[in-house]
Amino acid sequence: MPASLPDAHTRLAVLLGDPVAHSLSPLLHNTAFRAAGLNALYLACRVPPDALADAITGLRALPIVGANVTIPHKRAVLPHLDRLTPEAEAIGAVNTITRLEDGILRGDNTDAAGFLSGLDLEAMRGAPALVFGSGGAARAVVYALLTTLHPASLTIAARTPSTGEALADAFSRFDSHTALRVVPLAEAGAALRRSRLVVNATPLGMHPHEGSTVWPLAEDFGPDHTVYDLVYTSTDTRLLREAASRGAQTVDGLEMLVGQAAAAFEQWMGQPMPVDAVRTALRRHLNPSPLVGVSDDAHLPTSSP
Numbered sequence: 001m002p003a004s005l006p007d008a009h010t011r012l013a014v015l016l017g018d019p020v021a022h023s024l025s026p027l028l029h030n031t032a033f034r035a036a037g038l039n040a041l042y043l044a045c046r047v048p049p050d051a052l053a054d055a056i057t058g059l060r061a062l063p064i065v066g067a068n069v070t071i072p073h074k075r076a077v078l079p080h081l082d083r084l085t086p087e088a089e090a091i092g093a094v095n096t097i098t099r100l101e102d103g104i105l106r107g108d109n110t111d112a113a114g115f116l117s118g119l120d121l122e123a124m125r126g127a128p129a130l131v132f133g134s135g136g137a138a139r140a141v142v143y144a145l146l147t148t149l150h151p152a153s154l155t156i157a158a159r160t161p162s163t164g165e166a167l168a169d170a171f172s173r174f175d176s177h178t179a180l181r182v183v184p185l186a187e188a189g190a191a192l193r194r195s196r197l198v199v200n201a202t203p204l205g206m207h208p209h210e211g212s213t214v215w216p217l218a219e220d221f222g223p224d225h226t227v228y229d230l231v232y233t234s235t236d237t238r239l240l241r242e243a244a245s246r247g248a249q250t251v252d253g254l255e256m257l258v259g260q261a262a263a264a265f266e267q268w269m270g271q272p273m274p275v276d277a278v279r280t281a282l283r284r285h286l287n288p289s290p291l292v293g294v295s296d297d298a299h300l301p302t303s304s305p
């Protein structure tokens with residue numbers, strides 16, 4: 001069992017972001033440390049934009065094993081690090097920093113791996129795909145799809161088509177099958193009906209948009225669809241409910257959240273994260289009902305990242 005209180009041997013990991021008050025990462029990683037029997041602690045640190053450089057200098061000075069980086073620092077942190085993984089370099093954003101043995105701070109992006117961990121990769125290989133959104137999460141998803149699943153077509157449906165076009169341009173070098181297309185959000189219907197994988201990478205469905213969905217035409221969904229909502233503050237978004245009611249397979253955003261954290265944990269601790277304990281703690285936290293362990297886990301993918 002881990003020490004019940006931190007002591008002089010406790011390993012420390014931190015989250016750097018602003019705001020961080022509602023982050024699930026402290027619950028996630030502290031649950032993982034405890035379940036793995038590790039004497040380690042994860043703290044969320046609010047770091048305003050003008051303090052980011054000092055915070056990274058602090059990481060260098062203190063014996064911290066690693067850090068997560070979240071809004072608004074995921075892109076701004078790049079020039080402060082010593083090394084980037086190919087994923088971080090390609091996506092242009094860092095969500096995980098690891099201190100290597102020689103003190104080097106390496107930036108990685110584990111969102112792409114986290115996204116893929118929620119999917120049956122064999123079933124989805126080559127499947128036509130549609131991604132709603134063209135922000136930071138969409139960049140990780142598009143990179144993951146192009147480099148791992150090689151979709152026959154990959155449509156980005158963007159509220160602001162110019163950001164969609166910029167995303168498509170940035171990833172064209174990975175698009176060996178010329179799969180990428182950009183459409184305005186309102187014109188996504190035809191691509192959605194043709195796709196087998198549909199991903200929501202917009203905040204629609206999370207606070208303050210809980211009752212909203214990025215695609216209100218539920219009749220466009222059917223049994224051939226896998227609908228993946230990256231929103232993780234609810235496991236039962238309107239998008240997932242409506243898609244499921246038309247026979248679609250659904251994947252909620254906790255799968256990506258757990259998957260990206262598992263990749264970070266393994267880099268920091270050198271061992272796999274106990275993902276089942278983490279999933280259970282997060283689902284209890286989001287659905288604090290006595291029956292949650294029975295009803296909510298029943299429809300979940302059981303694959304470990």
Ligand code: NAP
Nearest residue numbers: 133134135136137138159160201202203230232253256257
């Ligand atoms: P972001 O960089 O701010 O991008 C948001 C995207 O959604 C932009 O393309 C934006 O379009 C679009 N959008 C925003 N409001 C919209 C609306 N009302 N209608 C249509 N499109 C809208 O945010 P992000 O970091 O990519 O995050 C997107 C979602 O993914 C959030 O819900 C976030 O919590 C989730 N996420 C989940 C995980 C996970 O581990 N599960 C990881 C990362 C992110 P414009 O360009 O027009 O503004």
